[in-house]
Amino acid sequence: MTGRFVWLLSVAAVFCALAKALEIRLFLFVGLLLFLVLAYALISVLWAKNTLRIRCAAKETRLMRGTEAKLEIEVGVKCPLPVAPVEIAYHFGRDTGFVDSPVRGFSAASHTVTYPAMHVGTMRAGVLRARVSDIYGICQAQLKALPDETILVMPRLFSIEKPTFAVSDEGKSALTRSTEDNTSPEDIRAYQPGDAMKRVHWKLSTRRRELLVRKYETPAPPDTLILMDCAEIEGAESAEKAAGLRDALCETAVAVAGLQMADGSPVRLPLYGERANEFASDQAQNLQLLQEMLAMQTFRRGEDFARVLRMELKRMRRTGAVVIVTTRLDASVVDAVSAIRRMGPSVRFYLVTWKAENEETRPYVTRLQHHMVEVCYVTPA
Numbered sequence: 001m002t003g004r005f006v007w008l009l010s011v012a013a014v015f016c017a018l019a020k021a022l023e024i025r026l027f028l029f030v031g032l033l034l035f036l037v038l039a040y041a042l043i044s045v046l047w048a049k050n051t052l053r054i055r056c057a058a059k060e061t062r063l064m065r066g067t068e069a070k071l072e073i074e075v076g077v078k079c080p081l082p083v084a085p086v087e088i089a090y091h092f093g094r095d096t097g098f099v100d101s102p103v104r105g106f107s108a109a110s111h112t113v114t115y116p117a118m119h120v121g122t123m124r125a126g127v128l129r130a131r132v133s134d135i136y137g138i139c140q141a142q143l144k145a146l147p148d149e150t151i152l153v154m155p156r157l158f159s160i161e162k163p164t165f166a167v168s169d170e171g172k173s174a175l176t177r178s179t180e181d182n183t184s185p186e187d188i189r190a191y192q193p194g195d196a197m198k199r200v201h202w203k204l205s206t207r208r209r210e211l212l213v214r215k216y217e218t219p220a221p222p223d224t225l226i227l228m229d230c231a232e233i234e235g236a237e238s239a240e241k242a243a244g245l246r247d248a249l250c251e252t253a254v255a256v257a258g259l260q261m262a263d264g265s266p267v268r269l270p271l272y273g274e275r276a277n278e279f280a281s282d283q284a285q286n287l288q289l290l291q292e293m294l295a296m297q298t299f300r301r302g303e304d305f306a307r308v309l310r311m312e313l314k315r316m317r318r319t320g321a322v323v324i325v326t327t328r329l330d331a332s333v334v335d336a337v338s339a340i341r342r343m344g345p346s347v348r349f350y351l352v353t354w355k356a357e358n359e360e361t362r363p364y365v366t367r368l369q370h371h372m373v374e375v376c377y378v379t380p381a
Helices: 003-022 025-051 173-179 202-208 239-261 284-295 305-318 331-342 362-370
Strands: 053-058 062-064 068-076 086-092 095-101 108-116 121-133 140-143 149-154 185-190 212-216 223-228 267-271 277-281 319-326 346-352 374-378
Touching (some): 003 025, 025 140, 053 149, 068 086, 068 095, 095 108, 202 212, 267 284, 305 319, 331 362, 362 374
Antiparallel strands (some): 185 212
16 A cells, blocks of 8 residues: 555545535545545556566576676566556665566566676675556555575686796606605506616516516696685775775686696695685686685685695695785795795795785785795786
8 A cells, every 4th residue: 555545545535425415426426436446456456466477587697707697587467457567676786776567468578687797706686576556556565575596706717927836846856756656567668768777677578588667657747736815805995995806816816727727737726714615626627616616705704824824734745836815915924935935836926915015015025035935916907
């Protein structure tokens, strides 16, 4: 009901009362006409409300940052009486919008609404409410919200320089020494100049009267370990700037992983956030899985990043290169990164910040460079 309904009901009652008191048929006609209008408005709204059907679905539930999220809304009604266009209130996250959907008889109308997916993360979208009104605007009825759709906005790729393994090792020699098993040859082959004499299979060579050497299993290539800070974002003055730093964190990690996996190099990315998880793969087609995992990170209640760096020291024997992506740089982080570098792998440090030239972080950057750590700045786009 609306105020207009109560007002017209009062007017209709007054005209009927005057017609009875003054015995003027015109007043009775006007009063009955108003009652008929009110009855038509009430019946048409109730009929339309009970037969109204709304379907809401996201066109894509996985999309890249910078594209548009699309929500398809279909409105149908089975009411022969004319009603006003159905007002649909929808939302993308905290932002709302409205669309008027005209309905006639047993027809249905479809609408597609769009919203720019500006930041990485999960976004809820759906219909908040639907309002049905008669053609006179006398009566209104409202339907409750529909279940929301969850849309994942994934980090996009950008070009970076490929991380390199330690110059003295190239990430392979130490791994070969640590994993090669001289007691488990994979195959036998003919001797070639330069082969170590300790690999000669003397018994088999004597039997066949030619030099044969043991061929060992090829050791797996070293891992590229990506350590991304999943704790609270630092260095943001507003929620919008914090979202920009989050985008840069995720997209830098994805860029490194995609570049390494493109040539079959194994990548490991442990996530110590509110949703703890770990990505490990050497297949480029699995990059979308990593993008989805990063999009679902909340960047709340994560482990202290300096502690994360210290916990990952145990992986360094098998790691050829370490890429660190964070928004924080302090003494504890510098000490942990320096310890990783002393373990042997090459280290690249990405500092995601809005202020690349910062006097507060410059001494820490100098200390990292002193320990042969490559420091790069990433500014959100």
